[in-house]
Amino acid sequence: MAVLSADQVAGLAATGASCRVDEAVAPKFSVGDHVVVRNINPSGHTRLPRYVRGKRGVVDRDHGVFVFPDTNAHIEGEKPQHVYSVRFTPRELWGGDASERDSVYIDMWDDYIDPTE
Amino acid sequence: MAKHDHDHEHTAPPSDPALRVKALESLLLEKGLIDAAALDEIIDTYENKIGPRNGAAVVARAWVDADYKKRLLDDATAAIAELGFSGVQGEDMVVVENLPGLHNMVVCTLCSCYPWPTLGLPPVWYKAAPYRSRAVSDPRSVLDEFGVTLADDVEIRVWDSNAELRYLVLPERPDGTDGMSEDQLAAMVTRDSMIGTGLVQAP
Numbered sequence: 001m002a003v004l005s006a007d008q009v010a011g012l013a014a015t016g017a018s019c020r021v022d023e024a025v026a027p028k029f030s031v032g033d034h035v036v037v038r039n040i041n042p043s044g045h046t047r048l049p050r051y052v053r054g055k056r057g058v059v060d061r062d063h064g065v066f067v068f069p070d071t072n073a074h075i076e077g078e079k080p081q082h083v084y085s086v087r088f089t090p091r092e093l094w095g096g097d098a099s100e101r102d103s104v105y106i107d108m109w110d111d112y113i114d115p116t117e
Numbered sequence: 118m119a120k121h122d123h124d125h126e127h128t129a130p131p132s133d134p135a136l137r138v139k140a141l142e143s144l145l146l147e148k149g150l151i152d153a154a155a156l157d158e159i160i161d162t163y164e165n166k167i168g169p170r171n172g173a174a175v176v177a178r179a180w181v182d183a184d185y186k187k188r189l190l191d192d193a194t195a196a197i198a199e200l201g202f203s204g205v206q207g208e209d210m211v212v213v214e215n216l217p218g219l220h221n222m223v224v225c226t227l228c229s230c231y232p233w234p235t236l237g238l239p240p241v242w243y244k245a246a247p248y249r250s251r252a253v254s255d256p257r258s259v260l261d262e263f264g265v266t267l268a269d270d271v272e273i274r275v276w277d278s279n280a281e282l283r284y285l286v287l288p289e290r291p292d293g294t295d296g297m298s299e300d301q302l303a304a305m306v307t308r309d310s311m312i313g314t315g316l317v318q319a320p
Contacts, residue, residue, distance in 0.1 A: 006154035013162055014234075018208035019281045047279050049226045051253065063209070066281050083280050085211075094254055102273040104253050107280030 019067045021080040028110045029084060033059045035113040037086075045073035048112050056116055057088040060105060068109055081110040168237035171202045172285060173306035175212075175235060176317075177299045180290045190214060193285065197235060207234035207283055213276060214287040215313075220267055221274045222260065222313025223284040224252035232283035236311060243312065253277060263314040286311050291319040 004012070029035060039054040040046075047069050061084065068079035086108045090098035130136070145151045175197055179186040189196040193210035197203065210232060213221040225231065226249050231239040242248050251259050256273050260266070267273065276284045288310040294302060309315030 003150065003152050004155045005152055006158040009155055009158040009162060012205070013159075013167070014204040016203065016205040016208040016234075020209055047227060049277065049279055051226070063211075063280075063282055066209075069280075083282070085276075085282075090254075099273075102256065102275070104275045104277060106277045107282055109280070 019069075021065045021067055021078065023065055023080050025065045025080050025082065027062055027082040027084075029059050029062075029082070029113065029115070031059050031061060034116045035059060035086060035108075036116040037108065037113055038111075040112075042070060044070065046070050047107075047109075049106065051093060052088060052106055052108075055088055055092050057086040057092070057106075060085045060087045063107065066109070068111060070109075070111070079111075083107050083109050084113075086113065163233070163238050167234060169235070169306075169308035169311065170303070171200075171237075172232070172235035172308070172311045173303040174200055175202065175285070176287060176306045176311065177303035179212075179287055180302055181299050186287075189287070197285075202234040204234050206230070207232050209282050210235075210285060211276075211282050212285050212287050213274065215289045217289070218270065219272050219274065220260070220265075220313065221276060221284075221286045222252060222256060223276045223278060223286060224249055225278045226250070226253055227279050230278040230283060232285050235285055236308060240308070260314065263309065265314065265316055286313040288315075288317045291317050293319050 034056065035058070036056045037048070037052045037054060040048070042048075063083045063085065065080050066083045068081055071077050071079045084107070085105045088104045088106065089100050090102050090104065091100045093104060131139070142151075142156070146153055175189065178200065179189050185196065185199075188199075189212050193212040194203070194208070197207065197210055215221055225243075229239050229244040231243060248259065253275055256275050257267065260273070278284050288306065290302070291305070294305070305317050305320060307315050307317065310317045
């Protein structure tokens, strides 16, 4: 196995490894779409925070196509798909008299959300 | 250790996590899986070479150059790379701009995701459960505890970097700094102001 050497560190740190995929995958959602987060509870790796599961939000921007970590982390394929910034109100997330003006923006893969309305 | 009375001092053993890291490091070195010089280089890189001064340079440039600011907000990764800051944990950047009546702050509720090329490694509190949970559920109180007291009508946007995007806040340029050079402006920009848990104050 090749071991990282000191002279490789600077180049590696400056390059990184993007999970963005240069592939023409059709987006399932558009900016402005109302969505609901799937209430799933994977036993393996996921990047879907529990506090948004089952909550309703609005697609704010499309970040492009990225590797899907839930499958990729388990060597089950990259399953590239769009990632969107989805806006949620604190009232939707926390109920009660939480603010409706403030927002929490979370990045959601296509497979985390369903259409609503 | 049993309590006993005499006049020499004992050296306290390192904390459990520190001991665990030392044990892992020794094993990895013994098995030839890591190179000690490479490890030193990584630590030196993120302790001394890459840190929030990089992000401050980005902010100052955006304050003095409207075209740069537009590029930064349109395609942050490319605009930040113009200044030479790119790489691990900065591959896909988003910059969010504070404006009068609008305040942005960044958290990673899942772990500690953070834009390394512009801010370096995250502070301990950024990785701690209280910040990670309360930044999304009660951001106004968290900001208050950081000394950032916002008027009730200021909108707060919290960005959870749960996925592959890394966020940097473009703080508001303070009043009374019109005559300052780009370097002088950069010197005012704090790490916390680029996470959104601080404001930039004129000296």
